[in-house]
Amino acid sequence: MESKREQAFVGLFVLIAAAVFIGTVFAMSGAFGRSSKTYRAYFPFAGGLEPGATVRYSGGPKVGRVERLRIDPQNPSRIEVTFSVQTDLPVKTDSHVKIMSVSPLGDNHLEILPGAAQSPIAPGGALLPAQPYLDFNALTSQINDIAPRAQQLLAALTDRAVELKVTVDRVNDLLSAQNRANLAATLASTRGMIEENRPQIHSALQNVNSVTEKLEPLLADFRKTSQEANQTLDHIDAMIGENRADVRQAVVQLRRTLTNMTDVTARLDQTLDVNSENIDQLFDNLRHVTENLKEFTATIKARPYSLIRATSPREHKTGEQQ
Numbered sequence: 001m002e003s004k005r006e007q008a009f010v011g012l013f014v015l016i017a018a019a020v021f022i023g024t025v026f027a028m029s030g031a032f033g034r035s036s037k038t039y040r041a042y043f044p045f046a047g048g049l050e051p052g053a054t055v056r057y058s059g060g061p062k063v064g065r066v067e068r069l070r071i072d073p074q075n076p077s078r079i080e081v082t083f084s085v086q087t088d089l090p091v092k093t094d095s096h097v098k099i100m101s102v103s104p105l106g107d108n109h110l111e112i113l114p115g116a117a118q119s120p121i122a123p124g125g126a127l128l129p130a131q132p133y134l135d136f137n138a139l140t141s142q143i144n145d146i147a148p149r150a151q152q153l154l155a156a157l158t159d160r161a162v163e164l165k166v167t168v169d170r171v172n173d174l175l176s177a178q179n180r181a182n183l184a185a186t187l188a189s190t191r192g193m194i195e196e197n198r199p200q201i202h203s204a205l206q207n208v209n210s211v212t213e214k215l216e217p218l219l220a221d222f223r224k225t226s227q228e229a230n231q232t233l234d235h236i237d238a239m240i241g242e243n244r245a246d247v248r249q250a251v252v253q254l255r256r257t258l259t260n261m262t263d264v265t266a267r268l269d270q271t272l273d274v275n276s277e278n279i280d281q282l283f284d285n286l287r288h289v290t291e292n293l294k295e296f297t298a299t300i301k302a303r304p305y306s307l308i309r310a311t312s313p314r315e316h317k318t319g320e321q322q
Contacts (some may be wrong), residue, residue, distance in 0.1 A: 036064065036084040037124040039091065042072060047108045047133040048077040049100040054109040055083050059102075063089050066110055081130075085109055091128070094121035098131040233281075 047071060055064035062084035072080045085091060092115030100173045112128075122128065173179075193200070272279070 037087050037089075037091070038067065038082060039081075039097075039122065039124070039126055039128050041081050041097040041110075041130040042075075042078045042127050042134060043081060043099065043130050044078050046063045046081065046134045049081060049099060049108060049110065053107070055085055055112065056109055057085075057089060057112045058114050059111065063112070081110065085112070090114065091122045092116065092121045094124070094130055095122065096131055097128045099133040110218045136215045 037111060049066055049069060051066055051067040051068055054062050055066065057063045064083055066081060066083045068080075070080050070082075070084040072078045081097075087222075094115035096115075098111050098113065099108050100111045155209040
């Protein structure tokens, strides 16, 4: 009887110790007395997340846990992840959610990236934008897609390396001992020529300086002339601006006069075209009249008396009395 009582006391003690232990654990973890808010996010690939997975804020400490994962009934190609976080956590409406791991071999967790400081706090139950999770298979696929381009790039680099080698060989040929000797000889010859012609070079430079000094007054005169020309143009512009109405009226009258002259010339051309035959006949008559006048003049010069007598005098015979 006493042994059963002892066993009962031992069992009761174990239950009380277990309850105290569980209460201590929950108290230390903050499960009691701390409220939480729930949010949702959609991922095309959940990255192996399971209920109870850790939620971190900006790579910091644990701030919550994943509550549920289910296939979206509206879109079977994505996973709906429901997670809870501490109430005082500054989750903004533009905060992003992504799946990542602290280390390459560590378990994946849900990461909340902070939003802008001026953005409002997201209410509980809100849907947060999610960044797609890039797993190892996706990376391998992208690497496989990049491989052909990488091979082309390596082939191009190989070709450029061959061209560079040819260029280096040519540079080495140019910088051979013989070419360096020739270049040194050329430089020595040039130095010798400069040493020999140094007085002439100095004299030429002095002449250039003197010519430059002489050009300065000419340039000053040219600047003065240019300034005077600009002033003259300004005066002309001002005069034209003052008399612009008169100039415009004169241009209008000149244009009108030119138009009238064009009309008169056209009429004159038309008149000449119409009376060309009469004009030719008139010129023929004038030519005949001129010839007749010429003959009449010659006759008057030869026989002036014809102006007094109509007929020529009778021929006088010898011994005949008149």
